[in-house]
Amino acid sequence: MLVVIGRIGRAHGIRGELAVELRTDEPERRFAPGSSVVCKGRALTVKAARPHGGKLLVTFDEVPDRTAAEQLHGTVIEAEVDPAELPEDDDAFYDHQLIGLRVERPDGAAVGEVTDVLHLPAHDTLAVDVNGREILVPFVAALVPEVDIDRGVLVVADVPGLLDPDAAETVAPPEGR
Template sequence: MQLVVARIGRAHGIKGEVTVEVRTDEPELRLGPGAVLATDPASAGPLTIEIGRVHSGRLLLRFEGVRDRTAAEALRNTLLIAEVDPAEHPEDPDEFYDHQLMDLDVVLADGTEIGRITDISHLPSQDLFIVERPDGREVMIPFVEEIVTEIDLEKQRAVIAPPPGLIDESEAARDEVADGHSASGRDEN
């Protein structure tokens, strides 16, 4: 199975290094020297990591055969893809790979269906589940312990305890727009 583990950013310096937006919880495993990564677009790779280092809080990589700023800049926005065994799991039982969470059913503790995870957004402060509701709308669920109370891979579901307004806020907003009223009860027209 192929997983996106990073996106190449801008060139750094003149010797072929690039900044990288890490998209894996295990950069030391996936982005270490000697790692051979497929790319998207495929024409940019495969790329073999020669050197990796952290500079000012950002991961910098240099690839074999990329020796100058021009060659490094040509790789900008290229996705780095690692081949991962689908049976592989993180060491920590409370951590999951994105592919394990995709398509899980999202339900409340009482079994009420909320939707299905269609994407995961990795933000600096937290991750978000993008959940498609049965009616086709999307809702974002913060992937934090207080809200996502259980991940059951055997039952293919994520149990949530959303705070008031997280799920039904979008429904209330849609109804208000349809009625032409704001939350304050005043007419928006």
């Protein structure tokens, strides 16, 4: 099973080095020299990796120069993971663990089901099917305070407009406009 471990940013230098925005809590393992990852459906072998300005600069054997590196800009990097494997961090989850979870409000009322996990630049986002309508919920602790894999439940904060955009509070424009 493939899990997302990073997103490729800009090429760095002329020798094919890439800036990678991490999506894993185990960068030293996932980007160790000699390890294999998948990008755009093809296997890449990590040649070297080093931290740089909050990102990881990674060189792959199959990406020899800046031109080849630029073709990968904006793509995700995935790693093959045994489906039974669990992340080491208790607050970390693989996509396949989240997809299919029942979504509830804090009072236990059923809302819908997680259908996808989107790996966006700012943070991961859950796609939730609410009565046939896709609602996007930022996967941050303030909005998703509880994830219980064993029970198959994910709790989403009861924030006005989050799960029902049509019910969002509207703010009246200031007088005189």
